[in-house]
Amino acid sequence: MSPRRSASFSLSMDRLRAFARKLGQTAHLAVGVPDYEGYVAHRRAHHPDEPVMSYEEFFRERLESRYRKGSSRCC
Amino acid sequence: MKPAAATLGWALFAVLGAICLAVIALHRGESINALWLVAAALCVFFIGYRFYGRYIGDAALRLDPTRATPAQRRNDGLDYVPTDKYVLFGHHFAAIAGAGPLVGPVLAAQMGYLPGTLWILAGAILAGAVQDFVILFMSTRRDARSLGDMIRSEIGPAAGWVAMVGTLAIMLILLAVLALIVVKALAVSPWGTFTVAATLPIALFMGVYLRFLRPGRVLEVSAIGIVLLLLSVWLGGVVAADPDWSRAFTFSGVQLAWMLIAYGFVASVLPVWLLLAPRDYLSTFLKVGTVSLLAVAILLVRPELKLPALTRFIDGSGPVFAGSLFPFLFITIACGSVSGFHALVSSGTTPKMLDSEANACFIGYGGMLTESFVAIMALVAASVLEPGVYFSMNSPAALIGNTVESAAQAISGWGFSLTPEMLTQTARDIGESSILSRAGGAPTLAVGMAQILRGLMPGAGMMAFWYHYAILFEALFILTTVDAGTRIGRFMIQDLLGAAYAPFRRTESWAANLSATALCVGGWGYFLYQGVVDPLGGVNTLWPLFGISNQMLAGLALIFASVVLIKMKRERYLWVTALPMIWLLVCTLSAGWQKMFSDDVKLGFLAHAHKFGEALAQGQVLAPAKSIADMQRIVRNDHVDAALTLLFMAVVVLTLLFGARAAWKARRAAQPTALEAPYVAAPIR
Numbered sequence: 001m002s003p004r005r006s007a008s009f010s011l012s013m014d015r016l017r018a019f020a021r022k023l024g025q026t027a028h029l030a031v032g033v034p035d036y037e038g039y040v041a042h043r044r045a046h047h048p049d050e051p052v053m054s055y056e057e058f059f060r061e062r063l064e065s066r067y068r069k070g071s072s073r074c075c
Numbered sequence: 076m077k078p079a080a081a082t083l084g085w086a087l088f089a090v091l092g093a094i095c096l097a098v099i100a101l102h103r104g105e106s107i108n109a110l111w112l113v114a115a116a117l118c119v120f121f122i123g124y125r126f127y128g129r130y131i132g133d134a135a136l137r138l139d140p141t142r143a144t145p146a147q148r149r150n151d152g153l154d155y156v157p158t159d160k161y162v163l164f165g166h167h168f169a170a171i172a173g174a175g176p177l178v179g180p181v182l183a184a185q186m187g188y189l190p191g192t193l194w195i196l197a198g199a200i201l202a203g204a205v206q207d208f209v210i211l212f213m214s215t216r217r218d219a220r221s222l223g224d225m226i227r228s229e230i231g232p233a234a235g236w237v238a239m240v241g242t243l244a245i246m247l248i249l250l251a252v253l254a255l256i257v258v259k260a261l262a263v264s265p266w267g268t269f270t271v272a273a274t275l276p277i278a279l280f281m282g283v284y285l286r287f288l289r290p291g292r293v294l295e296v297s298a299i300g301i302v303l304l305l306l307s308v309w310l311g312g313v314v315a316a317d318p319d320w321s322r323a324f325t326f327s328g329v330q331l332a333w334m335l336i337a338y339g340f341v342a343s344v345l346p347v348w349l350l351l352a353p354r355d356y357l358s359t360f361l362k363v364g365t366v367s368l369l370a371v372a373i374l375l376v377r378p379e380l381k382l383p384a385l386t387r388f389i390d391g392s393g394p395v396f397a398g399s400l401f402p403f404l405f406i407t408i409a410c411g412s413v414s415g416f417h418a419l420v421s422s423g424t425t426p427k428m429l430d431s432e433a434n435a436c437f438i439g440y441g442g443m444l445t446e447s448f449v450a451i452m453a454l455v456a457a458s459v460l461e462p463g464v465y466f467s468m469n470s471p472a473a474l475i476g477n478t479v480e481s482a483a484q485a486i487s488g489w490g491f492s493l494t495p496e497m498l499t500q501t502a503r504d505i506g507e508s509s510i511l512s513r514a515g516g517a518p519t520l521a522v523g524m525a526q527i528l529r530g531l532m533p534g535a536g537m538m539a540f541w542y543h544y545a546i547l548f549e550a551l552f553i554l555t556t557v558d559a560g561t562r563i564g565r566f567m568i569q570d571l572l573g574a575a576y577a578p579f580r581r582t583e584s585w586a587a588n589l590s591a592t593a594l595c596v597g598g599w600g601y602f603l604y605q606g607v608v609d610p611l612g613g614v615n616t617l618w619p620l621f622g623i624s625n626q627m628l629a630g631l632a633l634i635f636a637s638v639v640l641i642k643m644k645r646e647r648y649l650w651v652t653a654l655p656m657i658w659l660l661v662c663t664l665s666a667g668w669q670k671m672f673s674d675d676v677k678l679g680f681l682a683h684a685h686k687f688g689e690a691l692a693q694g695q696v697l698a699p700a701k702s703i704a705d706m707q708r709i710v711r712n713d714h715v716d717a718a719l720t721l722l723f724m725a726v727v728v729l730t731l732l733f734g735a736r737a738a739w740k741a742r743r744a745a746q747p748t749a750l751e752a753p754y755v756a757a758p759i760r
Contacts, residue, residue, distance in 0.1 A: 025159070027360070028294070029158065029162055029165060029428075031355060034428075046150075056291050062153065063352055064347070065154065066347075067347040
């Protein structure tokens with residue numbers, strides 16, 4: 001395989017992976033769970049001294065907050 | 076070079092759209108392929124988005140990408156998260172999509188496919204998408220606050236109260252009519268009832284799995300749940316074929332209504348992780364998946380539309396709902412063209428995640444166009460049915476009787492060819508004992524979908540499978556709405572009563588919770604029960620009430636948007652929101668007026684009450700009532716419905732007056748008076 005082809009191959013793999021990641025984020029957000037990695041990155045960057053929820057805690061917190069005031073769902 | 080290519084592309088789009096519309100226009104009296112309709116809709120939506128949506132964003136609202144959004148200013152990684160626009164589009168669409176755009180167009184098909192199509196296209200471009208987009212923008216400029224909150228601060232506290240009472244009443248009617256659709260679809264259908272009942276243990280299992288076995292693995296558990304659901308559709312067929320089991324799952328409408336009322340109460344006080352959340356996951360994924368499947372199937376199968384472009388029922392004599400094309404078409408197709416409920420979503424979670432004002436058009440305007448496309452597909456699904464079959468499913472028993480012979484005779488008399496054999500054959504194809512008088516949209520849509528999907532995946536028994544799959548899919552997200560909506564209604568009641576008696580507001584108090592929940596369930600349960608026992612089918616009465624209320628909520632949102640445009644000193648563009656506002660107010664107020672005061676007993680609540688009241692005074696029993704008690708109930712229901720219509724009209728007229736006062740003040744001010752959050756520069760990306 002020429003180096004050029006393998007480069008474009010890995011590029012398209014990267015793209016595919018990025019697409020799959022977006023798709024996963026979309027599916028999660030559609031049911032009210034935002035991106036966990038984004039949350040961790042945000043906590044690390046802006047509140048480095050404070051604790052960070054584990055994914056399980058994060059999920060539970062999001063679930064409670066989605067329905068706390070009743071999610072307005074359409075007809 | 077590039078702009079020239081883009082111009083050429085849009086010109087081609089415009090020509091293609093014009094050709095499709097021309098084909099539809101010129102093929103009157105012959106059946107045409109559904110693809111023309113779908114392609115015309117897509118072209119209209121793309122052009123509307125590119126030119127009108129962008130125009131509103133650039134000229135009227137002046138979206139400012141340099142201005143920080145609430146997500147950027149308050150980023151907490153949880154509620155406020157700047158989100159990729161495609162990811163957020165998925166969230167927004169999942170939140171606005173519901174049963175409304177699937178049901179309204181099916182009911183409106185009694186006038187033919189043309190009036191519905193035109194109103195969906197024009198309504199979405201000029202009213203619905205405008206409302207969603209403008210409210211999203213205004214909420215983004217106001218720290219992502221809710222519509223009620225914004226009305227209170229921009230128009231005044233009294234207007235806020237009025238809007239709140241109106242929203243609560245709309246909620247109750249919405250829940251009642253949705254629950255009624257489920258009852259109509261499941262009555263005397265053991266297959267459907269079993270399948271929908273199976274969603275309860277499946278959801279409970281998912282809830283426990285997510286809480287204790289594999290916490291937070293939401294996609295994994297949803298995949299398991301969907302496989303179980305498909306299994307339950309198959310198993311439902313086995314249950315229906317067995318005489319003993321099928322008897323155990325055969326219920327009358329009244330029994331199902333009581334079950335749903337009990338379900339609504341229990342489900343909305345259970346912890347959310349146990350039932351509501353897993354059901355929500357299932358219905359969200361199933362909804363998006365099924366809608367995509369339907370789109371692919373229509374493209375591949377390319378079905379013919381059998382329904383005529385126009386039927387004789389545009390004069391208002393139709394069996395599905397009473398009232399002539401204006402104004403009743405415009406309230407029957409509510410959510411597919413413009414839906415007040417979207418204003419609640421556009422001022423809810425979505426503005427908290429917008430990563431740039433520039434994307435508000437894509438999400439708000441584009442999201443609504445996608446929803447309208449779903450409405451077009453629902454219209455296609457209803458129009459591929461033989462018209463006779465369509466009318467037999469959607470006409471009340473009072474008009475077509477209870478046997479296939481009487482139905483075929485009555486409907487042939489209306490000019491649609493139909494034999495009793497066609498009705499028994501269709502019922503056998505879909506695995507049901509009868510298809511007569513299953514109003515409410517869901518069963519009709521399910522037969523249409525099953526017919527289209529059978530073209531994609533032929534085989535014995537496939538039609539029955541797809542029919543019950545479609546029923547399950549609609550019942551599932553309606554039940555999610557019933558559960559979630561009862562909770563919202565409860566919070567609203569607690570808020571309202573809490574103003575009079577403070578302890579009611581305490582959401583951790585069981586006494587307050589249970590009594591507010593009981594009030595809410597009792598409210599929609601009353602209308603549900605009334606609809607189920609109504610010999611005219613209930614949908615006849617409740618769907619227009621729902622349509623009026625939903626369009627009035629949109630009217631409130633557009634009144635608010637118009638006031639804010641004036642306060643921003645953008646009067647030049649006032650027509651963008653004021654024209655759809657005026658149209659909606661004209662439609663809903665005239666529809667409300669006719670429902671109240673029309674002399675036609677089929678249309679006017681008071682005329683109907685008067686007729687039955689007179690007979691009652693002389694001790695007569697008029698059909699379809701069977702006893703004096705029936706007669707009394709009919710009169711009482713008419714009065715309740717009339718009072719509710721009056722309430723909706725009062726809400727909108729009061730809001731209009733409050734809005735006019737606020738607009739008058741704002742016009743006299745020299746400076747813009749809109750209360751936006753102060754400008755903060757967006758981080759450079």
